Amino acid sequence: xxxxxxxxxxxxxxxxxxxxxxxxxxxxxxxxxxxxxxxxxxxxxxxxxxxxxxxxxxxxxxxxxxxxxxxxxxxxxxxxxxxxxxxxxxxxx
Amino acid sequence: xxxxxxxxxxxxxxxxxxxxxxxxxxxxxxxxxxxxxxxxxxxxxxxxxxxxxxxxxxxxxxxxxxxxxxxxxxxxxxxxxxxxxxxxxxxxxxxxxxxxxxxxxxxxxxxxxxxxxxxxxxxxxxxxxxxxxxxxxxxxxxxxxxxxxxxxxxxxxxxxxxxxxxxxxxxxxxxxxxxxxxxxxxxxxxxxxxxxxxxxxxxxxxxxxxxxxxxxxxxxxxxxxxxxxxxxxxxxxxxxxxxxxxxxxxxxxxxxxxxxxxxxxxxxxxxxxxxxxxxxxxxxxxxxxxxxxxxxxxxxxxxxxxxxxxxxxxxxxxxxxxxxxxxxxxxxxxxxxxxxxxxxxxxxxxxxxxxxxx
Numbered sequence: 297x298x299x300x301x302x303x304x305x306x307x308x309x310x311x312x313x314x315x316x317x318x319x320x321x322x323x324x325x326x327x328x329x330x331x332x333x334x335x336x337x338x339x340x341x342x343x344x345x346x347x348x349x350x351x352x353x354x355x356x357x358x359x360x361x362x363x364x365x366x367x368x369x370x371x372x373x374x375x376x377x378x379x380x381x382x383x384x385x386x387x388x389x
Numbered sequence: 390x391x392x393x394x395x396x397x398x399x400x401x402x403x404x405x406x407x408x409x410x411x412x413x414x415x416x417x418x419x420x421x422x423x424x425x426x427x428x429x430x431x432x433x434x435x436x437x438x439x440x441x442x443x444x445x446x447x448x449x450x451x452x453x454x455x456x457x458x459x460x461x462x463x464x465x466x467x468x469x470x471x472x473x474x475x476x477x478x479x480x481x482x483x484x485x486x487x488x489x490x491x492x493x494x495x496x497x498x499x500x501x502x503x504x505x506x507x508x509x510x511x512x513x514x515x516x517x518x519x520x521x522x523x524x525x526x527x528x529x530x531x532x533x534x535x536x537x538x539x540x541x542x543x544x545x546x547x548x549x550x551x552x553x554x555x556x557x558x559x560x561x562x563x564x565x566x567x568x569x570x571x572x573x574x575x576x577x578x579x580x581x582x583x584x585x586x587x588x589x590x591x592x593x594x595x596x597x598x599x600x601x602x603x604x605x606x607x608x609x610x611x612x613x614x615x616x617x618x619x620x621x622x623x624x625x626x627x628x629x630x631x632x633x634x635x636x637x638x639x640x641x642x643x644x645x646x647x648x649x650x651x652x653x654x655x656x657x658x659x660x661x662x663x664x665x666x667x668x669x670x671x672x673x674x675x676x677x678x679x680x681x682x683x684x685x686x687x688x689x690x691x692x693x694x695x696x697x698x699x700x701x702x703x704x705x706x707x708x709x710x711x712x713x714x715x716x717x718x719x720x721x722x723x724x725x726x727x728x729x730x731x732x733x734x735x736x737x738x739x740x741x742x743x744x745x746x747x
Contacts, residue, residue, distance in 0.1 A: 330636050332663075
């Protein structure tokens with residue numbers, strides 16, 4: 297397990313839900329932050345993770361939810377969530 | 390003959406030029422959309438080529454007035470002359486340089502029957518760029534350190550005095566240029582001193598995301614109808630060419646503290662930089678609406694209409710809740726002007742009268 301994974305096993309390591317909650321998400325992957333005015337795009341995987349991160353801070357529950365909806369093994373899902381959460385943390389410092 | 394129900398409003402700042410536009414044309418556009426035929430808008434400008442003076446859908450008539458540098462007496466005489474023709478109910482100045490004179494003339498203008506909604510001279514002075522750190526400190530808002538200089542030699546060894554490049558060189562009223570070396574700084578100093586006079590200000594450069602807020606101070610410390618905007622595209626001089634409405638409570642709180650500290654009365658634009666730590670650094674407080682004020686109409690908070698209602702004692706229009714995510718994108722367009730209109734402005738200082746154009 298690498299450093300990021302170790303850090304990300306703690307719920308607090310995921311991006312802050314209150315920051316993510318404010319984001320407006322479109323089904324086509326367009327994301328708008330009403331506080332900063334910034335907008336960006338995410339692909340389908342990113343959108344699926346982002347929607348879950350808006351309401352959930354428990355990594356295991358997020359991974360389980362992704363595995364239920366998509367054809368993905370837990371380890372790969374966990375890796376994607378952690379990687380994406382790291383990106384989000386940097387984007388919303 | 391003037392109809393009783395029609396309000397006549399004079400608006401300055403019709404220099405809607407691309408690199409640094411005045412707000413007048415956007416203010417007139419907001420008023421026209423709010424009041425329609427219930428308003429006569431008199432455009433006031435300084436140059437017959439000010440584009441806003443020729444936009445008949447926004448300005449019912451246009452007049453040239455004397456430059457602020459000509460002094461208060463000359464400006465009063467000219468405004469009185471325009472008033473004789475137009476019977477102005479409310480004057481809305483839209484340029485920083487006009488504010489000291491218009492504020493000083495407010496009692497005489499009121500005696501003529503011309504109302505306004507302006508800060509006091511003291512309020513205006515307290516938000517001036519050279520006194521901004523003092524005000525920011527009082528309001529608990531961060532601001533980059535600023536130094537007032539009157540000698541160009543400062544830049545020769547400013548890094549040894551604790552002022553390393555890049556720096557921002559600013560004029561007292563307008564203009565701000567980023568200098569990355571002594572040559573840049575000296576060139577900026579000369580240009581700004583020549584155009585805006587002394588002293589010239591030097592400010593530490595803050596990097597981050599620039600956000601602006603506009604609203605109206607009610608004179609008792611409250612901020613009314615705030616509209617916030619993040620620049621999405623800028624001109625070469627850093628002016629907004631495109632922007633998007635935002636709703637940032639941190640920025641709104643900082644603005645409320647500043648307006649409360651000033652007990653500001655009138656329109657205002659607060660410019661901040663959100664630095665890499667997420668701290669709002671106050672850059673400027675402008676004593677007027679910004680050129681992007683039409684965005685206020687776009688988000689359902691027509692601030693020029695609110696200002697007019699406050700100035701004329703009417704019931705304020707309802708304001709929509711804050712609406713983030715509305716963009717404005719500026720564009721350049723040609724206005725066709727008959728020679729007779731241009732000639733009339735050049736020779737008589739006014740657009741052709743209505744009875745001359747029909």
